[in-house]
Amino acid sequence: MLFALAVAALVLVPVVVTFSSFAQVEGDIFAHLTEFVLPELVGNTLWLVVGVAIGVSVLGVSLAWLVAMCEFPGRRLFGWALLLPMALPAYVTAFVAIGLLDFTGPLQTWLREAWGITGLPEIRSRGGVILVMSLALYPYVYLIAKNAFATQGAIALEAAQSLGLSRTQGFFRVALPMARPWIAAGLMLALMETLADFGTMAIFNYDTFTTAIYKAWYSLFSLAAAAQLASILILFVLVAVVFEQRSRTRMRYGAVGRSAAQRRIQLSPALAGLAFVYAGTVLAVAFLIPVTQLVLWTREVIATDLDARYWTFAWHSVLLAGLGALMVVAVALLLAYAGRQRPGTAMMWTQRLATIGYAFPGAVLAVGLFIPVAALDNWLIDAGRAWFGFEGTEILKGTLLVMLLAYLVRFLAVGFGPVDSGLHRITRNIDEAARNLGTGAAGLLTQVHLPLLRASLLTAATFAFVDIMKEMPITLMTRPFGWDTLAVRVFEMTSEGEWERAALPSLAIVIAGIIPIILLTWRGAHSHG
Amino acid sequence: MKPTKLIAALALVASALPALAEEVVVYSARNEQLIKPLFDAYTRDTGVQIKFITDKEGPLMARLKAEGKNTPADVLLTVDAGNLWQASEEGLLRPIRSETLQANVPAHLRDPANEWFGLSVRARTMVYNTGKVKPADLSTYEDLASPKWKGRLCLRTSKKVYNQSLVAMMITEYGEGKTEDIVTGWIGNLATSPFPDDTKAMEAVAAGQCDVTLVNTYYFGRLMEKTPNLPLAIFWPNQNLKNKASGVHVNISGAGVTRHAKNPAGAQKLIEWLSSDKAQNLFADVNLEYPVNPKVAPDKSVAAWGSFRQNLINVKEAGSLQIKAVKLMDRAGYK
Numbered sequence: 001m002l003f004a005l006a007v008a009a010l011v012l013v014p015v016v017v018t019f020s021s022f023a024q025v026e027g028d029i030f031a032h033l034t035e036f037v038l039p040e041l042v043g044n045t046l047w048l049v050v051g052v053a054i055g056v057s058v059l060g061v062s063l064a065w066l067v068a069m070c071e072f073p074g075r076r077l078f079g080w081a082l083l084l085p086m087a088l089p090a091y092v093t094a095f096v097a098i099g100l101l102d103f104t105g106p107l108q109t110w111l112r113e114a115w116g117i118t119g120l121p122e123i124r125s126r127g128g129v130i131l132v133m134s135l136a137l138y139p140y141v142y143l144i145a146k147n148a149f150a151t152q153g154a155i156a157l158e159a160a161q162s163l164g165l166s167r168t169q170g171f172f173r174v175a176l177p178m179a180r181p182w183i184a185a186g187l188m189l190a191l192m193e194t195l196a197d198f199g200t201m202a203i204f205n206y207d208t209f210t211t212a213i214y215k216a217w218y219s220l221f222s223l224a225a226a227a228q229l230a231s232i233l234i235l236f237v238l239v240a241v242v243f244e245q246r247s248r249t250r251m252r253y254g255a256v257g258r259s260a261a262q263r264r265i266q267l268s269p270a271l272a273g274l275a276f277v278y279a280g281t282v283l284a285v286a287f288l289i290p291v292t293q294l295v296l297w298t299r300e301v302i303a304t305d306l307d308a309r310y311w312t313f314a315w316h317s318v319l320l321a322g323l324g325a326l327m328v329v330a331v332a333l334l335l336a337y338a339g340r341q342r343p344g345t346a347m348m349w350t351q352r353l354a355t356i357g358y359a360f361p362g363a364v365l366a367v368g369l370f371i372p373v374a375a376l377d378n379w380l381i382d383a384g385r386a387w388f389g390f391e392g393t394e395i396l397k398g399t400l401l402v403m404l405l406a407y408l409v410r411f412l413a414v415g416f417g418p419v420d421s422g423l424h425r426i427t428r429n430i431d432e433a434a435r436n437l438g439t440g441a442a443g444l445l446t447q448v449h450l451p452l453l454r455a456s457l458l459t460a461a462t463f464a465f466v467d468i469m470k471e472m473p474i475t476l477m478t479r480p481f482g483w484d485t486l487a488v489r490v491f492e493m494t495s496e497g498e499w500e501r502a503a504l505p506s507l508a509i510v511i512a513g514i515i516p517i518i519l520l521t522w523r524g525a526h527s528h529g
Numbered sequence: 530m531k532p533t534k535l536i537a538a539l540a541l542v543a544s545a546l547p548a549l550a551e552e553v554v555v556y557s558a559r560n561e562q563l564i565k566p567l568f569d570a571y572t573r574d575t576g577v578q579i580k581f582i583t584d585k586e587g588p589l590m591a592r593l594k595a596e597g598k599n600t601p602a603d604v605l606l607t608v609d610a611g612n613l614w615q616a617s618e619e620g621l622l623r624p625i626r627s628e629t630l631q632a633n634v635p636a637h638l639r640d641p642a643n644e645w646f647g648l649s650v651r652a653r654t655m656v657y658n659t660g661k662v663k664p665a666d667l668s669t670y671e672d673l674a675s676p677k678w679k680g681r682l683c684l685r686t687s688k689k690v691y692n693q694s695l696v697a698m699m700i701t702e703y704g705e706g707k708t709e710d711i712v713t714g715w716i717g718n719l720a721t722s723p724f725p726d727d728t729k730a731m732e733a734v735a736a737g738q739c740d741v742t743l744v745n746t747y748y749f750g751r752l753m754e755k756t757p758n759l760p761l762a763i764f765w766p767n768q769n770l771k772n773k774a775s776g777v778h779v780n781i782s783g784a785g786v787t788r789h790a791k792n793p794a795g796a797q798k799l800i801e802w803l804s805s806d807k808a809q810n811l812f813a814d815v816n817l818e819y820p821v822n823p824k825v826a827p828d829k830s831v832a833a834w835g836s837f838r839q840n841l842i843n844v845k846e847a848g849s850l851q852i853k854a855v856k857l858m859d860r861a862g863y864k
Binding site: 029032036037098102103104109122124202203204205207211214215217218219220221223363366367370371374375377378381393394397398473476477479481482484488491492493495496497498 | 554560561562563580581582583584585586587588591592595596597598599600601608615686688690693721722723724725726727728729732733735736738748751791816851852855856859860864
């Protein structure tokens with residue numbers, strides 16, 4: 001419990017800093033925002049959240065069901081390939097989608113010039129944003145739902161059939177409700193990321209709560225007003241957390257059961273063909289086409305831009321993402337364990353608060369952490385100067401520790417979700433059995449729980465790794481001198497609109513992000529025998 | 530060795546380190562690829578090492594503020610005047626007395642209180658479709674609000690500081706009321722919703738989605754370098770008016786010395802060098818911008834766009850009026 005509180009306290013540091021902005025209320029700016037900005041963007045934000053919720057649920061659940069429960073051509077390949085869009089930053093998908101589909105893009109140009117067809121739906125629109133975000137974020141739902149279906153889908157269908165339900169009825173009336181808590185966990189991650197997103201919204205010029213936060217800070221020069229808006233956003237997320245929590249209490253965790261592998265549904269040739277086309281289309285639109293575009297752009301700039309420094313950038317990215325993912329998984333595991341030892345409402349809220357960082361707009365979180373770190377540093381430096389004649393300007397600031405802690409605060413949610421649900425699926429009976437065989441507390445963890453949790457831990461590590469690889473504002477603000485990463489390169493190029501040149505570091509991020517995804521699938525496949 | 534002696538010795542080593550190689554630390558909102566060649570040249574010239582970190586202006590200023598007197602930064606470098614003005618307002622910069630900078634940087638492109646200095650000029654001008662618009666049809670920024678441009682105008686988003694500065698400078702000329710009418714007129718003339726960047730807006734003009742847009746010239750230079758056949762050309766607006774506030778809207782990329790700089794003398798020398806004949810072409814040409822120093826000629830490809838009269842109101846107004854400009858654009862429905 002103490003540990004859980006300590007983690008929650010760490011996450012609360014930027015929250016407190018952010019809320020403390022209310023000490024200085026920017027009435028003037030607030031009046032302006034309330035009158036001219038907020039009404040529209042609250043509507044925009046709600047539409048976006050609802051649209052993305054539907055989009056990621058439909059894509060994630062349907063694909064997870066097909067891959068976990070049905071037999072169709074390419075199923076094994078799709079099993080891991082459908083995770084790949086996770087490695088692609090959403091703003092890259094957005095830029096490519098607009099490049100290809102806007103009025104000036106090749107598709108509309110061809111239709112216009114060859115056939116005289118105009119009046120296609122506008123990609124730079126609400127529908128366009130929802131589509132791109134759904135394609136970028138469905139893997140969160142897909143991966144978690146796939147695990148749920150793989151372990152309990154067959155049992156659910158068996159039960160349904162014994163009650164005389166058809167397969168379709170069995171899916172909607174038994175399997176889907178049973179998997180709902182997991183789907184909700186994946187959905188929460190996708191929606192928190194949607195709420196905090198700035199890059200994609202900027203490319204679409206779609207105004208949301210988060211873009212207003214940046215407007216208050218960058219354009220109206222009021223970090224205080226920005227922090228106040230961020231506080232409201234966080235409160236909004238907390239309300240959503242309450243709803244998700246209520247769905248979680250209904251979660252029925254079955255033990256890790258028989259794999260569905262032997263009893264997949266044999267689809268008719270026509271349906272199998274449809275399944276292949278559907279999964280293939282999603283993969284193409286969400287990953288293959290954007291990556292092909294990146295490759296084409298990279299070819300134009302690789303000769304001038306690729307230099308020896310890229311190895312350093314890539315090394316920094318992989319090292320930081322690796323260390324960060326390790327920290328996230330370790331802390332997520334301890335936090336989930338604390339919940340197992342001392343369940344209850346207080347613990348539940350501690351866990352929810354500890355994972356709220358994922359809904360923070362990145363730059364606001366970065367400042368919220370940087371301000372107290374700098375204050376502590378100033379205190380240390382002054383003490384060091386008085387006692388030891390210290391003559392530097394950085395003690396904590398210039399270290400990776402601050403950066404890693406910031407990643408931890410931001411990404412604990414993506415690690416906690418999979419680990420916690422994985423841990424819940426290990427029943428108390430297993431613990432009892434192990435204890436009766438003379439296994440101690442340490443042995444229980446290393447010999448019993450960790451092997452059972454392997455798939456969950458790898459899922460958590462993969463989520464955290466690819467998210468840190470793509471992360472920009474925290475990396476920019478807290479990196480020590482000389483610690484540029486691939487994401488920093490993307491920032492350098494895109495901040496002056498050189499998107500084609502940003503293709504090279506973006507592609508490198510994708511390639512580095514694919515490695516843990518392949519590892520995840522490979523290990524996952526082995527753990528299922 | 531006794532512990533106290535060890536600590537004293539370490540402290541001595543630590544304090545001696547900066548003396549070995551002089552170092553200037555820069556916080557830069559200007560991209561790495563635009564500043565690193567310059568810093569490398571400076572190190573070659575002077576032996577002074579430059580350490581730098583890049584980020585957006587907002588976080589860099591928040592960082593300077595949080596670090597207070599223990600900031601490692603000596604220089605703050607930005608790509609617009611508004612943020613330099615804001616840094617100065619927040620007490621993050623210090624005035625520097627430098628005859629070199631007074632001579633190299635025209636008066637309207639530096640802070641009257643000498644806390645920051647422009648280092649390159651970024652002109653925001655019109656780009657039009659040569660197949661659909663005759664240059665004679667174009668005249669001023671404000672004319673783009675007239676009904677004859679209905680459905681023919683493309684704009685970049687109002688969230689970009691370049692447009693905020695442009696509108697702020699229009700406020701100095703026309704006052705808020707008339708400026709708001711002009712911006713409302715622009716929005717009424719839009720052919721499509723605002724674009725996220727200048728390049729996209731120009732591509733829309735080239736494709737015929739609209740006829741004219743407002744961009745920083747270096748984006749035009751970059752686009753034409755890649756695709757020289759696009760039917761696009763530059764027009765310099767607001768050239769024939771008597772008003773002092775008239776002329777092409779210019780902004781600066783510039784720098785100032787931080788209030789708590791550890792090496793203020795070194796910082797000043799760096800900024801002076803950046804404004805010199807030697808460095809100005811390197812600074813401006815790498816991004817097809819205009820040198821701030823009037824004695825230095827712009828890059829050949831930049832000079833080919835023709836010369837123009839620039840707005841001579843001090844660019845600090847871009848900062849002091851930025852909040853007004855942003856609110857005005859919100860009211861006018863400029864997204």
